[in-house]
Amino acid sequence: xxxYKHFMKFSTTRLAPTPSGYLHIxxxxxxxxxxxxxxxxxxxxxxxxxxxxLSRKRPEYVKDIFNTLTFxxxxxDEGPADPLDFEQNWSQHRRLEMxxxxxESLKINNLVFACQCSRKQVSLASKNGRYPxxxxxxxxxxxxxCNWRFRIEAxxxxxxxxxxxxxxxxxxxxxxxxxxxxxxxxLPAYQLASLMDDLHFDVDLIVRGKDLSRSTAAQLLLAxxxxxxxxxxxxxxxxxxxxxxxxxxxSKSAGSISIHYMxxxxxxxxxxxxxxxxxxxxxxxVTNFGEFLEVYSFRK
Numbered sequence: 001x002x003x004y005k006h007f008m009k010f011s012t013t014r015l016a017p018t019p020s021g022y023l024h025i026x027x028x029x030x031x032x033x034x035x036x037x038x039x040x041x042x043x044x045x046x047x048x049x050x051x052x053x054l055s056r057k058r059p060e061y062v063k064d065i066f067n068t069l070t071f072x073x074x075x076x077d078e079g080p081a082d083p084l085d086f087e088q089n090w091s092q093h094r095r096l097e098m099x100x101x102x103x104e105s106l107k108i109n110n111l112v113f114a115c116q117c118s119r120k121q122v123s124l125a126s127k128n129g130r131y132p133x134x135x136x137x138x139x140x141x142x143x144x145x146c147n148w149r150f151r152i153e154a155x156x157x158x159x160x161x162x163x164x165x166x167x168x169x170x171x172x173x174x175x176x177x178x179x180x181x182x183x184x185x186x187l188p189a190y191q192l193a194s195l196m197d198d199l200h201f202d203v204d205l206i207v208r209g210k211d212l213s214r215s216t217a218a219q220l221l222l223a224x225x226x227x228x229x230x231x232x233x234x235x236x237x238x239x240x241x242x243x244x245x246x247x248x249x250x251s252k253s254a255g256s257i258s259i260h261y262m263x264x265x266x267x268x269x270x271x272x273x274x275x276x277x278x279x280x281x282x283x284x285x286v287t288n289f290g291e292f293l294e295v296y297s298f299r300k
Contacts, residue, residue: 009041009042009043010038010041010042010043010204010205010235011043011044011202011204012043012044012045012046012078012201012202012203012204012205013034013037013038013043013044013045013046013203013204013205013206013207014034014045014046014047014048014198014201014203014206015030015031015034015035015045015046015047015048015069015074015076016048016049016050016194016197017031017049017050017065018049018050018051018053018056019049019051019056019057019058019061019062019064019065020053020056020057020058020061021056021061021258022061022064022258022259022260022261023064023065023068023258023259023260024257024258024259025242025257025259025272025275025276025279026209026241026242026257027068027259028068028072028074028259028272028276029239029242029276029279029280030207030208030209030239031069031072031074032074032276032289032292032296033207033237033239033296034207035074035075035076035289035293036292036293036296037205037207037237038205039075039293040293040296041205043204043205044077044078045075045076045077045078046076046077046078046079046201046203047065047069047076047078047079047080048079048090048197048201049062049065049079049080049086049090049091049092050092050190050193050194050197051091051092051093052092052093052187052188052190052193059083062083062086062087063083064259064260066080066082066083067259067260067263068259068260071259071263071269071272072259072269072272072273072289073269073288073289073290074289075289078201092193092197095196095197095200096187096188098196098200099187099188099192099193099196100188102188102192102195102196102226103148103181103182103188103192105226106148106150106181106222106225106226107148109225110151111150111151111225112148112149112150112151112181112182113135113136113138113140113148113149113151113178114135114138114140114146114147114148114149115134115135115140115146115147115148115149115178115180116135116138116140116145116146116147117131117134117135117147121134122134128174128175129174129175130174130175130177131149131175131177131178131179133177133178135149136151136178145184146184147180147182147183147184147189148180148181148182148183149178149179149180149181150178150179150180150181150191150218150221150222150225151178152172152177152178152179152221170213170214170216170217170220171214171217172214172217172218172221173214176214176218179191179218181222190215191215191218191219191222192222194215194219195219195222195223195226195228195231198219198231198234199223199228199230199231202230203234204230204233204234204235205234205235205237206234206235206236206237207236207237207239208236208237208238208239209238209239209240209241210238210239210240210241211241212238213236213238216236216238219231220232242279242280259272269287269288270287270288273285273286273287273288273291273292274286274287276292277295282295282296283295
């Protein structure tokens, strides 16, 4: 572990699953990467479950998060102890006032605008899926069924220094032009909620898959707009994804690679770790978190 000593130390990182399906091997790779970096860099690990999407949240999926972490011995230092503790004390729905205050700040400063366009309407109006700005200059403030979009005046790129000491260029995709920050159901969208949660819990090391690098760019823009320098100074590591044989991102709908399914057919934790070892290309096969921690080294 000595080779990590030259990195600055961090205070807090987080595991941030969503209870929208059973966790799969890709989620486990993210958890293990996050936990290993935290232990090597003396950072605290927070368990933060993102449950704003009530249409996809299920009690069995919340329970599965705790079952998976316990089954694989993946540690965390702060957060809910069990599903009941989560619902009573840690659910995102307990922090709605905080999200609302951030949204009101964006409104006051004219950084958001109301939009009536559905996804279908956007796709019909734009060949590349980029929001065409249909509602930018409309006065829809009193329409309660609107989404609210973050007003982006120009295509923006942001450079962040990842934990490896390199420089990564982060850009918004064309599809994220004027992205939604507040939904018509009265709840914050992912980008705003995730940013405010990381600020609330003083997270300064954020570990994500490379597919979420554009979300990092979006959240950096929001942090700048909200004048939240601590997030701007946070460090980000976007790790490689575990893909299907068809070279596609793993999905929670693919039950055969869920940890829940693996347990149901009698696989043990060491069997899962062996699969992780192969998928991540580790220098040797590991069978538990302690062995993973010893073997893991920074990988782009």
